Amino acid sequence: MKIIVAGGDGFCGWPTALYLSKQGHDVAIIDNMIRREWDNELHSNSITPIATLEERVAKWKELTGKEIRTYEGDLNHYDFLREVLKREKPDAFAHFAEQRSAPYSMIDRSHAVFTQVNNVAGTLNVLYGIKEIVPDCHLIKLGTMGEYGLPNIPIEEGYIEIEHKGRKDVLPYPKQPGSFYHLSKVHDSHNIMFACKIWGIRATDLNQGVVYGLDTEETKMDPVLTNRLDYDGVFGTALNRFIIQSTIGHDLTVYGKGGQTRGFLNIKDTVRCIEIAAENPAEQGEFRVFNQFTEDFSVLELAELVKKVAAEEGLETAVSHIENPRVEKEEHFYQAENTKLRDLGLEPHLLTEEVVREILQTVVEHKDRVIKENVLPKVTWK
Amino acid sequence: MKIIVAGGDGFCGWPTALYLSKQGHDVAIIDNMIRREWDNELHSNSITPIATLEERVAKWKELTGKEIRTYEGDLNHYDFLREVLKREKPDAFAHFAEQRSAPYSMIDRSHAVFTQVNNVAGTLNVLYGIKEIVPDCHLIKLGTMGEYGLPNIPIEEGYIEIEHKGRKDVLPYPKQPGSFYHLSKVHDSHNIMFACKIWGIRATDLNQGVVYGLDTEETKMDPVLTNRLDYDGVFGTALNRFIIQSTIGHDLTVYGKGGQTRGFLNIKDTVRCIEIAAENPAEQGEFRVFNQFTEDFSVLELAELVKKVAAEEGLETAVSHIENPRVEKEEHFYQAENTKLRDLGLEPHLLTEEVVREILQTVVEHKDRVIKENVLPKVTWK
Numbered sequence: 001m002k003i004i005v006a007g008g009d010g011f012c013g014w015p016t017a018l019y020l021s022k023q024g025h026d027v028a029i030i031d032n033m034i035r036r037e038w039d040n041e042l043h044s045n046s047i048t049p050i051a052t053l054e055e056r057v058a059k060w061k062e063l064t065g066k067e068i069r070t071y072e073g074d075l076n077h078y079d080f081l082r083e084v085l086k087r088e089k090p091d092a093f094a095h096f097a098e099q100r101s102a103p104y105s106m107i108d109r110s111h112a113v114f115t116q117v118n119n120v121a122g123t124l125n126v127l128y129g130i131k132e133i134v135p136d137c138h139l140i141k142l143g144t145m146g147e148y149g150l151p152n153i154p155i156e157e158g159y160i161e162i163e164h165k166g167r168k169d170v171l172p173y174p175k176q177p178g179s180f181y182h183l184s185k186v187h188d189s190h191n192i193m194f195a196c197k198i199w200g201i202r203a204t205d206l207n208q209g210v211v212y213g214l215d216t217e218e219t220k221m222d223p224v225l226t227n228r229l230d231y232d233g234v235f236g237t238a239l240n241r242f243i244i245q246s247t248i249g250h251d252l253t254v255y256g257k258g259g260q261t262r263g264f265l266n267i268k269d270t271v272r273c274i275e276i277a278a279e280n281p282a283e284q285g286e287f288r289v290f291n292q293f294t295e296d297f298s299v300l301e302l303a304e305l306v307k308k309v310a311a312e313e314g315l316e317t318a319v320s321h322i323e324n325p326r327v328e329k330e331e332h333f334y335q336a337e338n339t340k341l342r343d344l345g346l347e348p349h350l351l352t353e354e355v356v357r358e359i360l361q362t363v364v365e366h367k368d369r370v371i372k373e374n375v376l377p378k379v380t381w382k
Numbered sequence: 383m384k385i386i387v388a389g390g391d392g393f394c395g396w397p398t399a400l401y402l403s404k405q406g407h408d409v410a411i412i413d414n415m416i417r418r419e420w421d422n423e424l425h426s427n428s429i430t431p432i433a434t435l436e437e438r439v440a441k442w443k444e445l446t447g448k449e450i451r452t453y454e455g456d457l458n459h460y461d462f463l464r465e466v467l468k469r470e471k472p473d474a475f476a477h478f479a480e481q482r483s484a485p486y487s488m489i490d491r492s493h494a495v496f497t498q499v500n501n502v503a504g505t506l507n508v509l510y511g512i513k514e515i516v517p518d519c520h521l522i523k524l525g526t527m528g529e530y531g532l533p534n535i536p537i538e539e540g541y542i543e544i545e546h547k548g549r550k551d552v553l554p555y556p557k558q559p560g561s562f563y564h565l566s567k568v569h570d571s572h573n574i575m576f577a578c579k580i581w582g583i584r585a586t587d588l589n590q591g592v593v594y595g596l597d598t599e600e601t602k603m604d605p606v607l608t609n610r611l612d613y614d615g616v617f618g619t620a621l622n623r624f625i626i627q628s629t630i631g632h633d634l635t636v637y638g639k640g641g642q643t644r645g646f647l648n649i650k651d652t653v654r655c656i657e658i659a660a661e662n663p664a665e666q667g668e669f670r671v672f673n674q675f676t677e678d679f680s681v682l683e684l685a686e687l688v689k690k691v692a693a694e695e696g697l698e699t700a701v702s703h704i705e706n707p708r709v710e711k712e713e714h715f716y717q718a719e720n721t722k723l724r725d726l727g728l729e730p731h732l733l734t735e736e737v738v739r740e741i742l743q744t745v746v747e748h749k750d751r752v753i754k755e756n757v758l759p760k761v762t763w764k
Contacts, residue, residue, distance in 0.1 A: 109510040120569070124491070152550065160556075169533050169534035178576070186572055191565055
């Protein structure tokens with residue numbers, strides 16, 4: 001299958017491109033390299049040293065004989081996108097190419113506007129590109145579990161049957177996202193649903209949980225293939241951030257009470273979920289939603305888990321509760337469905353102490369690269 | 383009360399500015415004059431000749447002694463918006479300043495992207511401006527009944543209580559809008575709800591139905607104050623378009639079966655609704671939604687009504703069903719709540735034959751201005 005991975009130089013996109021290539025798919029990457037620029041803007045870095053995209057795909061070809069074509073450009077440049085679609089004629093378009101950090105979107109007005117315009121207009125271009133050039137192409141779009149927010153009823157996969165005043169309908173699940181970034185994904189979902197309806201586009205929205213981990217079988221094959229790993233207050237996410245804090249003698253900083261519960265998944269499951277979606281495409285005109293996570297944890301549970309494993313590795317650390325930079329509930333009901341991907345064959349990599357230990361051991365090798373002043377959150381929601 | 387009317391040169395904004403000024407409020411208009419540019423782009427016009435904004439406010443001052451200050455500029459230029467907010471320190475900000483045509487947003491990719499970026503980023507700027515400069519200012523935002531789409535259950539005002547798997551919550555009403563324009567308003571609603579929650583902004587989202595009519599007491603005071611009236615396939619809306627078709631001997635062109643049912647209101651009620659919202663502001667942090675329409679009609683009912691009144695005026699016309707340029711249901715359930723504005727004092731101007739006759743008589747005076755090739759729809763959803 002011919003698959004484009006947009007955002008294929010990023011944390012999720014790069015291992016996905018490798019995995020799909022290894023599985024025998026014909027993969028091309030689109031990326032505008034902006035994630036690397038944001039490191040410069042924020043004076044931050046990946047704790048793992050990462051090679052350039054050119055070096056990465058050259059090494060992959062050397063090791064496997066498989067070619068991953070690369071297109072450096074921006075989905076917001078429609079002429080560029082059209083040319084790539086014309087040349088590649090993909091069967092599936094896996095779309096990771098968005099600004100994906102909630103804190104980044106909350107830095108200030110211009111970052112909020114940038115995030116929404118970049119993500120929403122980029123995705124509109126993808127929809128028009130598919131309509132115009134490759135109408136049968138399956139759009140696999142990365143959404144987020146954060147689109148749902150924290151309702152006091154169970155979260156379903158995209159839709160909910162509502163009975164009201166004696167009538168019934170199945171409607172899009174109500175959305176209450178918690179940042180301008182999460183809002184941009186909600187906007188995307190509404191736009192895509194509409195495009196499926198009027199143009200017959202086939203699309204799968206993968207409402208992904210928080211991704212942890214670093215390596216996949218493929219990224220481990222050579223240091224040049226290493227994936228990026230973020231730990232800073234802007235791009236770092238809960239579990240990975242705690243692990244890195246533990247290796248540099250930093251307290252594990254839980255925001256507020258730490259009762260915030262979210263869905264999580266291993267990066268190894270992210271790459272498999274994309275393959276499952278690609279191999280089981282949505283119907284023409286169908287806007288399908290899968291909740292892409294494997295387990296849920298509270299932030300405090302994760303901190304305690306990391307503390308325990310770190311101690312076993314000789315790294316003494318404490319859990320500290322810092323003022324929550326976000327406006328969010330710290331204790332709440334949380335129950336979310338996630339059966340559709342498992343029904344299609346996902347076999348989850350669950351979070352064990354061994355998994356934490358493995359990430360931790362990799363991080364320890366690179367701990368001298370941590371820029372300590374970036375670890376704590378500086379962006380607030382207020 | 384100090385009120386800014388953004389989009390105050392437009393079809394709804396101009397009569398609103400006059401009405402609020404007459405009621406004794408201190409009114410300032412922001413407008414970037416782009417609605418007049420779109421007439422040039424589309425080779426179209428208002429059937430009524432309209433004066434420049436400068437002439438309009440000068441005449442208003444001459445007739446009433448009341449000053450309406452004007453600021454020519456774009457909400458997407460944040461520095462401009464900040465300066466206006468600093469100078470005016472408004473108590474309320476009535477926000478009509480968006481691209482408001484569904485067909486315009488569906489012309490092509492660049493019009494879709496323009497509509498969403500213009501509307502969403504402009505409103506984000508307004509939210510940041512209020513947060514930064516006038517945190518107590520009440521945002522009165524024009525939404526649309528089209529945000530809800532056509533669910534098979536009754537439409538409530540913004541929120542719905544859902545019972546699911548033994549639990550209950552009151553959640554944002556699910557949205558299924560039918561164009562990239564309507565989608566932009568859904569995106570706005572989500573963004574505003576979030577800003578209210580995190581920053582304590584007070585906001586009222588007025589999900590307005592289709593507005594018909596032309597005159598208010600104020601716009602009738604002098605020809606220079608005349609409101610614009612659109613009839614073309616892009617900016618013209620159902621009832622007004624039928625009336626104009628009847629005056630030029632054109633068939634009344636119903637899209638498809640004509641069973642499409644929508645909420646409607648007279649422009650005289652639009653202006654009053656803004657006043658009601660302003661005088662009864664939302665609480666700090668409250669995102670309040672009112673459904674702003676007074677009656678619902680099917681498109682075919684409106685065509686038949688116009689045909690009857692036109693015949694009485696000596697204008698013989700026929701109702702013809704043309705191919706629907708939109709992708710929409712032509713027969714469907716429709717029941718929408720609209721009690722909140724009436725509970726606050728709205729006394730609707732209902733649609734009678736007399737009302738149609740009055741609009742028709744005004745239109746007849748200007749029928750030579752109609753550019754006939756603009757009457758039929760050219761933009762399709764496919």
